[in-house]
Amino acid sequence: MPSISIKAEAMPASPIRKLVPYAEAAKKRGTKVYHLNIGQPDIETPEVALRAIKQLDRKVIEYSHSAGFESYRNKLSIAYLNQGLPINTEDILVTTGGSEALIFGFMSTCNPGDEIIIPEPFYANYNGFAVSAGLSVVPVTSHIEKSFALPPVEEIELKITNKTKAIVICNPGNPTGYLYSQKELEQLRDIVKKYDLFLFADEVYREFCYDGHKPFSVMNLKGIENHVVMVDSVSKRYSMCGARIGALITKNKEVMAAALKFGQARLSPPTVDQIAAEAALDTPQSYFDNVVSEYVERRNIMVDGLNAIPGVFCPKPSGAFYCVARFPVDDAERFCQWLLEEFNYKGQTVMMAPANGFYSTGGAGKNEARIAYVLNKESLRNAVECLKEALLVYPGKV
Amino acid sequence: MPSISIKAEAMPASPIRKLVPYAEAAKKRGTKVYHLNIGQPDIETPEVALRAIKQLDRKVIEYSHSAGFESYRNKLSIAYLNQGLPINTEDILVTTGGSEALIFGFMSTCNPGDEIIIPEPFYANYNGFAVSAGLSVVPVTSHIEKSFALPPVEEIELKITNKTKAIVICNPGNPTGYLYSQKELEQLRDIVKKYDLFLFADEVYREFCYDGHKPFSVMNLKGIENHVVMVDSVSKRYSMCGARIGALITKNKEVMAAALKFGQARLSPPTVDQIAAEAALDTPQSYFDNVVSEYVERRNIMVDGLNAIPGVFCPKPSGAFYCVARFPVDDAERFCQWLLEEFNYKGQTVMMAPANGFYSTGGAGKNEARIAYVLNKESLRNAVECLKEALLVYPGKV
Numbered sequence: 182m183p184s185i186s187i188k189a190e191a192m193p194a195s196p197i198r199k200l201v202p203y204a205e206a207a208k209k210r211g212t213k214v215y216h217l218n219i220g221q222p223d224i225e226t227p228e229v230a231l232r233a234i235k236q237l238d239r240k241v242i243e244y245s246h247s248a249g250f251e252s253y254r255n256k257l258s259i260a261y262l263n264q265g266l267p268i269n270t271e272d273i274l275v276t277t278g279g280s281e282a283l284i285f286g287f288m289s290t291c292n293p294g295d296e297i298i299i300p301e302p303f304y305a306n307y308n309g310f311a312v313s314a315g316l317s318v319v320p321v322t323s324h325i326e327k328s329f330a331l332p333p334v335e336e337i338e339l340k341i342t343n344k345t346k347a348i349v350i351c352n353p354g355n356p357t358g359y360l361y362s363q364k365e366l367e368q369l370r371d372i373v374k375k376y377d378l379f380l381f382a383d384e385v386y387r388e389f390c391y392d393g394h395k396p397f398s399v400m401n402l403k404g405i406e407n408h409v410v411m412v413d414s415v416s417k418r419y420s421m422c423g424a425r426i427g428a429l430i431t432k433n434k435e436v437m438a439a440a441l442k443f444g445q446a447r448l449s450p451p452t453v454d455q456i457a458a459e460a461a462l463d464t465p466q467s468y469f470d471n472v473v474s475e476y477v478e479r480r481n482i483m484v485d486g487l488n489a490i491p492g493v494f495c496p497k498p499s500g501a502f503y504c505v506a507r508f509p510v511d512d513a514e515r516f517c518q519w520l521l522e523e524f525n526y527k528g529q530t531v532m533m534a535p536a537n538g539f540y541s542t543g544g545a546g547k548n549e550a551r552i553a554y555v556l557n558k559e560s561l562r563n564a565v566e567c568l569k570e571a572l573l574v575y576p577g578k579v
Numbered sequence: 580m581p582s583i584s585i586k587a588e589a590m591p592a593s594p595i596r597k598l599v600p601y602a603e604a605a606k607k608r609g610t611k612v613y614h615l616n617i618g619q620p621d622i623e624t625p626e627v628a629l630r631a632i633k634q635l636d637r638k639v640i641e642y643s644h645s646a647g648f649e650s651y652r653n654k655l656s657i658a659y660l661n662q663g664l665p666i667n668t669e670d671i672l673v674t675t676g677g678s679e680a681l682i683f684g685f686m687s688t689c690n691p692g693d694e695i696i697i698p699e700p701f702y703a704n705y706n707g708f709a710v711s712a713g714l715s716v717v718p719v720t721s722h723i724e725k726s727f728a729l730p731p732v733e734e735i736e737l738k739i740t741n742k743t744k745a746i747v748i749c750n751p752g753n754p755t756g757y758l759y760s761q762k763e764l765e766q767l768r769d770i771v772k773k774y775d776l777f778l779f780a781d782e783v784y785r786e787f788c789y790d791g792h793k794p795f796s797v798m799n800l801k802g803i804e805n806h807v808v809m810v811d812s813v814s815k816r817y818s819m820c821g822a823r824i825g826a827l828i829t830k831n832k833e834v835m836a837a838a839l840k841f842g843q844a845r846l847s848p849p850t851v852d853q854i855a856a857e858a859a860l861d862t863p864q865s866y867f868d869n870v871v872s873e874y875v876e877r878r879n880i881m882v883d884g885l886n887a888i889p890g891v892f893c894p895k896p897s898g899a900f901y902c903v904a905r906f907p908v909d910d911a912e913r914f915c916q917w918l919l920e921e922f923n924y925k926g927q928t929v930m931m932a933p934a935n936g937f938y939s940t941g942g943a944g945k946n947e948a949r950i951a952y953v954l955n956k957e958s959l960r961n962a963v964e965c966l967k968e969a970l971l972v973y974p975g976k977v
Contacts, residue, residue, distance in 0.1 A: 182805040182831070183744065183775050189687045189837030192844070225638045234851060235633050240623045242821040242855075277675050277823065280845040288711060289587045293691060309844030313686060315713065346581065377581050407580040423640040423850025425675065425823075433580070439587030446590070446707025447678040451849045452821025453632060457640075 193308045196538020203521035204532050213529045215564040217552045224420040227468050233460030245452050247444040249275020253459040260462050266400045272430055274440050277450045279385050279414035279427035286410045286429055287314040289439035290379050295346040302539030302546055304355045320541035325507050328496035329357035331365040337372055347379035353386040356539045356551035357505050358498025360390060363397040370402045385414040386501040388469055391477050394499045406432040419461045424454040476502050479554040479561055486565030503553050505536055511577035513550045526570040529563055591706045594936020601919035602930050611927040613962040615950045622818040625866055631858030642847040646839055647673020651857040658860050664798045670828055672838050675848045677783050677812035677825035684808045684827055685712040687837035688777050693744040700937030700944055702753045718939035723905050726894035727755035729763040735770055745777035751784040754937045754949035755903050756896025761795040768800045783812040784899035786867055789875045792897045804830040817859045822852040874900050877952040877959055884963030901951050903934055909975035911948045924968040927961055
């Protein structure tokens with residue numbers, strides 16, 4: 182029997198993979214499990230997008246252009262311009278989710294063996310995309326005490342070698358919810374300019390910014406237009422994760438031409454989903470206002486609730502719908518497993534994603550967990566109560 | 580400005596890429612262009628699939644399982660079993676098109692630097708997937724005089740080195756339409772067993788077999804279950820190319836586990852399209868009977884028409900909806916360009932895909948072109964007439 186590949190061996194499993202069987206067993210025992218472990222929002226997809234699907238008037242579901250429907254790219258460009266992002270139609274390659282945009286971006290810019298620097302904790306699937314492209318992830322650690330702000334420039338520069346090809350950020354951040362300031366982004370601008378690197382920014386949570394904060398896009402950084410690749414997606418914006426429509430955005434013509442060749446090999450992004458994504462651009466502002474105010478309330482319930490539990494610390498994030506909390510426990514992974522395997526409070530328990538899976542540095546984030554506040558407020562209140570009660574009885578409490 | 584990657588430089592452009600501007604210019608001049616160059620059928624998508632899309636009753640377009648909806652995999656398994664293919668639910672990973680199945684398959688089994696043997700001419704995008712995975716394509720030439728039958732075993736064995744990891748076939752074949760016999764597949768079985776290789780079979784045209792021929796699937800080859808990876812797709816079967824729903828199918832548990840890790844990194848295949856693909860499994864047999872009889876007529880018009888033109892030779896294929904024809908010309912690429920740039924007959928011309936793009940061996944297929952007979956019969960008759968008239972006046976005729 183022929184052996185599988187080295188890449189296949191190196192591909193990381195999902196950070197919550199090990200916990201899934203325990204969650205399933207808990208449900209079988211009749212325990213209600215609050216899923217704070219995944220970024221699948223319960224928010225409804227905008228009616229205008231659903232209607233476009235239901236009113237499909239095609240007899241043949243044909244390929245689209247490999248870069249996506251031109252009508253969609255045009256309309257997307259206008260939407261960006263209206264938001265102050267200087268993005269024209271030709272700067273957009275429609276991809277099958279933000280995931281594909283990252284893979285195409287890495288494949289187009291980095292050679293096998295190259296290094297990419299990523300502030301940790303970071304979205305765990307970046308590891309998978311790096312393995313696919315044969316890259317090494319070099320983490321630079323951000324800290325919960327500093328709300329996961331960008332690490333100091335000197336620390337980032339210390340990580341740069343002659344193999345470094347790119348810096349990758351997620352802004353607002355998954356898993357931290359941290360929103361980089363303009364100043365932080367300008368620090369990154371200076372670094373990528375100085376060392377001639379690419380800057381990848383995953384901005385799929387751009388609409389989820391709170392407390393009056395506005396996101397600052399890498400597309401607005403002056404003087405590094407040819408260094409920047411922005412990744413976007415409709416998944417979170419319109420609660421359309423299953424549409425698998427994203428975009429690779431760059432002013433760098435060579436990168437765009439390269440990414441398009443990868444796009445041509447896979448033919449096209451999905452057609453009906455692009456039609457829905459194009460229609461979604463007509464989503465009224467009130468939809469976003471409602472979603473943002475809902476998430477602010479959810480965040481407050483979750484983060485204030487967590488901080489009210491003795492020994493728990495959770496910085497209050499300004500964006501996305503995640504937070505990372507530090508628990509007074511020996512090992513957050515063990516705590517998360519115990520919550521599912523041995524604990525329940527009034528027949529309820531909580532599933533969280535242990536944060537060690539979001540760090541590359543061994544041992545980092547050992548007593549942290551990521552929480553996605555994507556459930557309704559009552560569920561979140563119950564979840565906080567579960568965690569409070571759990572910490573009263575967890576044997577590994579420190 | 581940082582440089583793009585070596586892979587990006589190596590990514591091949593589409594074989595028809597260079598011709599696209601000439602086709603556009605021809606249309607601007609008012610010439611009707613018959614597109615025989617692409618595999619986008621004009622056949623309608625089954626009503627049952629379109630209806631499933633229009634009747635979508637979800638409020639949130641959520642991710643599916645990374646391996647695809649279980650309900651879809653179950654129903655797909657039953658459909659395969661009914662066709663005599665021993666494929667269970669756990670042998671199926673739903674992918675974003677057959678393209679992704681090939682990429683996941685290559686990534687899961689082959690290391691960068693490994694070689695894959697492919698009978699040429701072959702589907703040109705295999706080159707792109709090979710580049711993505713860092714593999715070298717080693718062609719073994721099949722010949723138009725032999726209708727593109729499998730090359731002799733000895734020729735294939737001559738290509739095997741200690742870097743060879745897999746043999747890749749497409750059956751029925753794009754671009755040739757050739758349908759491998761059970762005997763030919765058993766020859767491949769013996770080779771992959773002898774040399775401990777993987778056997779990838781792209782069987783997305785399985786439903787398109789003519790003249791009473793039945794396709795023989797690699798899944799029915801005994802004794803090499805752990806060597807076989809089958810690639811499937813709804814694109815051609817249901818004329819749903821834009822749905823981007825395919826499948827990686829294997830009995831090899833290690834390969835399946837590896838491919839699933841790549842699948843988890845990209846989260847899920849598209850949701851609404853899977854719903855449509857699941858519904859499409861209820862397409863009545865009459866749909867396929869009609870499609871097959873339509874394609875038989877189209878093939879006969881095209882192939883018989885081509886062979887009636889002095890100097891043209893086109894083997895009559897038993898499957899898919901392509902044929903490769905040899906023209907009495909100096910260079911088929913030049914001929915194809917000339918057809919668009921300088922020729923028209925009664926205001927009409929033809930766009931074909933020069934076959935050299937489907938060969939890896941330099942110079943091979945120089946006077947051949949691929950024709951997709953995906954247009955209605957009248958258009959095909961007109962296209963044949965155009966080609967006949969063109970060869971009367973083409974200056975590079977030999």
